Amino acid sequence: MIGKLLILLVSAHLAVANPAADQLTQSGIAEFTSAYQKWDHAGFVKAADSFDKAKVANPASSVHPTWLGVARFHEILQKQSINDPNAAKNAMDGAIQALELAIKIQPVNPEAHAILSTIYGMKIQASPISAIRFGSSVMKHKKAALQHGPSNPRVRYLIGAGLFHTAKDDASRHEALTSLLAAEKLFQAEAKIKSQPLDHRWGHSACLTFIARTYESLQMPKEAKSYYQKAITLHPSDHTAKAALERLK
Numbered sequence: 568m569i570g571k572l573l574i575l576l577v578s579a580h581l582a583v584a585n586p587a588a589d590q591l592t593q594s595g596i597a598e599f600t601s602a603y604q605k606w607d608h609a610g611f612v613k614a615a616d617s618f619d620k621a622k623v624a625n626p627a628s629s630v631h632p633t634w635l636g637v638a639r640f641h642e643i644l645q646k647q648s649i650n651d652p653n654a655a656k657n658a659m660d661g662a663i664q665a666l667e668l669a670i671k672i673q674p675v676n677p678e679a680h681a682i683l684s685t686i687y688g689m690k691i692q693a694s695p696i697s698a699i700r701f702g703s704s705v706m707k708h709k710k711a712a713l714q715h716g717p718s719n720p721r722v723r724y725l726i727g728a729g730l731f732h733t734a735k736d737d738a739s740r741h742e743a744l745t746s747l748l749a750a751e752k753l754f755q756a757e758a759k760i761k762s763q764p765l766d767h768r769w770g771h772s773a774c775l776t777f778i779a780r781t782y783e784s785l786q787m788p789k790e791a792k793s794y795y796q797k798a799i800t801l802h803p804s805d806h807t808a809k810a811a812l813e814r815l816k
Contacts, residue, residue: 588625591617592634593764599638603769606804608645608654614638615661622665629673630765636666637769640682643689648806652693659686677716678767681725684708688729705729720757721767723750724774731781744781750774772802779811788815 595617602610618635625631639662646655663686669679687701687708709726716722727746734740754771762768779794792815795808802808 585625585628588621588628588631589765591621591624592631595621595634595638596765599634599641599769603641604802604804606645606648606806608642611638611642611645615642618665622668627672629669629676629679632665632669632672633676633679634765634767636662636669636679636682637767639665640686641769643686659689662686674711675715677712677714677719677722680708680715681712681719681722684712685725685729688732692732718753720750720753720774721770723747723753724770724777727774727781728777731777731784734784737785740781740785744778744785747774747778747781751778772798772805775801776805776808779808783811783815791815 595614598610598614598617601607602614615635615638618631618638621631622635639658642658643655643662646652646658663683666679666683666686670676670683673679684705684707687704690701691698691705709729712719712722712726723746727743727750730739730743730746734743750770751774754774757768758771775794775798779791779798782788782794783791792812795811795815798805798808799812
């Protein structure tokens with residue numbers, strides 16, 4: 568059954584392939600990768616612009632709006648990291664619009680569902696009363712992400728990050744850690760597979776940082792230090808990991 572589903576998904580992508588749109592997306596992926604390494608907002612915006620053009624060039628494919636949502640999502644994270652909530656909110660709106668479109672085109676899109684669940688969770692975290700409005704969306708997209716991508720490392724990482732942010736005690740922190748460590752293994756397995764031009768390969772270093780943060784919250788500094796260092800090895804500009812290592816000295 569799973570094999571048939573994968574064949575159908577690949578066939579659907581090939582049916583709507585568009586060389587010009589794919590080239591724009593490849594350019595956007597290169598811009599996104601560079602922006603991630605530098606943690607550069609302007610680079611994420613530039614990548615989003617390329618993905619948006621690709622989306623317009625090939626509106627029948629979910630590939631391009633999914634990548635657009637990824638770029639906007641990282642705009643959110645970058646703006647949150649420098650405490651710019653208004654800019655983060657604008658990026659949220661753009662990310663939600665792109666990812667909802669991706670899901671409309673391809674309902675079995677685990678990463679789009681996982682990011683949407685995360686963003687709606689961010690909205691609740693910023694304003695707890697909004698749980699009345701967005702709580703069902705968090706759970707709906709989380710359930711869909713796990714249903715369609717149980718072995719997707721980015722799905723497990725985002726769910727683990729969400730569990731970490733909502734953890735109230737050590738038991739829930741261990742639950743977050745379980746998801747994050749599972750994601751780490753999936754990232755390691757993915758790294759051994761040759762990637763294709765439009766593949767998603769983001770999230771590994773961020774997952775390692777969240778594992779470290781979880782260990783730190785569990786009063787396990789030795790393990791936390793180890794994972795912060797692993798994160799910096801993959802992402803030298805990881806300001807969170809750098810600051811944590813200084814703090815843990």
